[in-house]
Amino acid sequence: MSRNASCRDAGAENERPREAEDVGEKVDWQGQPVRCSDCPHHSLRDVGGCQEGRACVRDRRARRVDRFFTNQPELADEYLDHPYFEVRTVAARYASVFRLPVLLGDPEPEVRAIAVLRLPERQLRALRGEPDRRVRIAMATRVSGRALVDMLSDEDYAVRVMVVRRLPPGALAFAVGDREPEVRRWVARRIGLDGLVRLAGDVDPLVRLEVARRLPPERLRMMAKDEDLRVRYTVAERIDPRHLPLLAFDPDEAVRQAVERRLHPDDPGAETDNPGDR
Numbered sequence: 001m002s003r004n005a006s007c008r009d010a011g012a013e014n015e016r017p018r019e020a021e022d023v024g025e026k027v028d029w030q031g032q033p034v035r036c037s038d039c040p041h042h043s044l045r046d047v048g049g050c051q052e053g054r055a056c057v058r059d060r061r062a063r064r065v066d067r068f069f070t071n072q073p074e075l076a077d078e079y080l081d082h083p084y085f086e087v088r089t090v091a092a093r094y095a096s097v098f099r100l101p102v103l104l105g106d107p108e109p110e111v112r113a114i115a116v117l118r119l120p121e122r123q124l125r126a127l128r129g130e131p132d133r134r135v136r137i138a139m140a141t142r143v144s145g146r147a148l149v150d151m152l153s154d155e156d157y158a159v160r161v162m163v164v165r166r167l168p169p170g171a172l173a174f175a176v177g178d179r180e181p182e183v184r185r186w187v188a189r190r191i192g193l194d195g196l197v198r199l200a201g202d203v204d205p206l207v208r209l210e211v212a213r214r215l216p217p218e219r220l221r222m223m224a225k226d227e228d229l230r231v232r233y234t235v236a237e238r239i240d241p242r243h244l245p246l247l248a249f250d251p252d253e254a255v256r257q258a259v260e261r262r263l264h265p266d267d268p269g270a271e272t273d274n275p276g277d278r
Contacts, residue, residue, distance in 0.1 A: 026053045029060040029084035044072065062086045069094040089114055113138040121147075137162050149174060161186055185210050197222075205231060212238070221246055233258055 026034045036042050036052055044050045048071070050057070055067035057079065065087055069076050076094035079087050085108035092103055092114040101123055103115035109132035116124060116138040124143060130136050133156045140151050140162035149171060151163045157180035164175050164186040172191040178184050181204040188199050188210035197219070200211050205228035212223055212234040220239040224246040226232050236247045236258035247259045 024053070024061075026056075027060055028058050029086070031060075034058050041072075041075070057087065060084070060086065062090055065090045066093075085111060092118070109134045116142060133159060140166065152178075157183055164190070181207055188214065193219075209234060218243075229255065236262070 028034055034052060034056060036045060039058060041050055041057065045052075049055070050068055050071065053059070054064060055071055056064045057068040057075075059065060069090055073094040076091040077096055077099050079091040080095055080099055080103060082088050082091065085106075088103070088106065088108065089110045092100065092111055097118055100115045100119050103111050104119070104123070104126050106112050106115070112127070112130070112132070112135045116127065116135060121142055121144065124139055127135065127139060130139065136151070136154060136156065136159045140148065140154075140159050143151070148163055148167060152160055152174055154160055154163070157178075160175070160178060160180065160183045164172060164178075164183055167175075169190050169192050172187050173195050175183060175187045176191070176195055176198055178187070181202075184199065184202060184204065184207045188196060188202075188207050191199070193216070196211055196214055199207055200215070200223055202208050202211070205226075208223065208226060208228065208231045212220065212226075212231050215223070215238075217238050217240040220235045221243045223231060223235050224239065224243065226235065229252050232247065232250060232252070232255050236244070236250070236255050239247070241262060244259050244263055247255055250256050250259070
């Protein structure tokens with residue numbers, strides 16, 4: 001199949017959901033039919049700026065509202081106080097940044113989150129104590145320094161994951177003892193060697209697996225007797241060859257096969273049964 005034909009097929013596939021959406025209901029946020037005749041932007045139809053059921057600021061579907069502001073971003077400022085939160089949310093993506101501070105007090109979390117993502121960091125101090133996790137996650141993508149470290153105490157683990165993904169590796173020691181395994185897994189993926197060694201004895205096997213994937217081969221002997229098969233298998237694949245005998249009599253055949261394969265790489269009979277495939 002030619003590249004042009006592939007592109008045409010892909011384009012046809014993309015058009016199908018678009019067509020399905022365009023023939024859907026055309027109602028406003030209050031469930032009333034959308035009528036272009038009483039819309040203040042009626043004249044935009046003549047220049048392709050809006051289209052009923054496709055790009056319409058009065059439609060309750062956010063995608064159609066977004067298309068409207070894509071065509072007319074200069075109109076977004078006029079809709080930041082619209083009674084329908086979806087319109088305010090979309091308008092906040094296109095509005096002038098100078099109009100956004102007032103949205104930090106919007107009753108809808110999605111609107112506040114968009115404002116957080118666009119405003120300068122210095123203006124986000126007003127959101128200390130923000131109750132909604134979506135907004136706090138957005139904040140964790142923007143703040144820095146001490147303000148970011150302070151968010152390691154957030155009650156929501158998704159917020160702390162975002163913090164750990166952004167903190168400099170040298171600051172991740174503060175999160176080594178986080179109560180949530182997913183947070184510690186992200187710590188293990190990014191922390192420096194000294195902190196990584198501390199996580200080698202973590203109670204969660206998936207955290208230890210991340211450690212086994214990153215520790216230098218010569219340091220992996222400390223994990224050769226790990227209780228989890230996945231960890232020992234990873235160790236067998238990466239450990240310094242001098243220490244392979246530590247795993248030669250492992251209770252699991254997959255680990256022993258991995259050892260044999262590395263000790264005898266030219267032996268076609270030394271196949272490995274990856275425990276991750278079980």
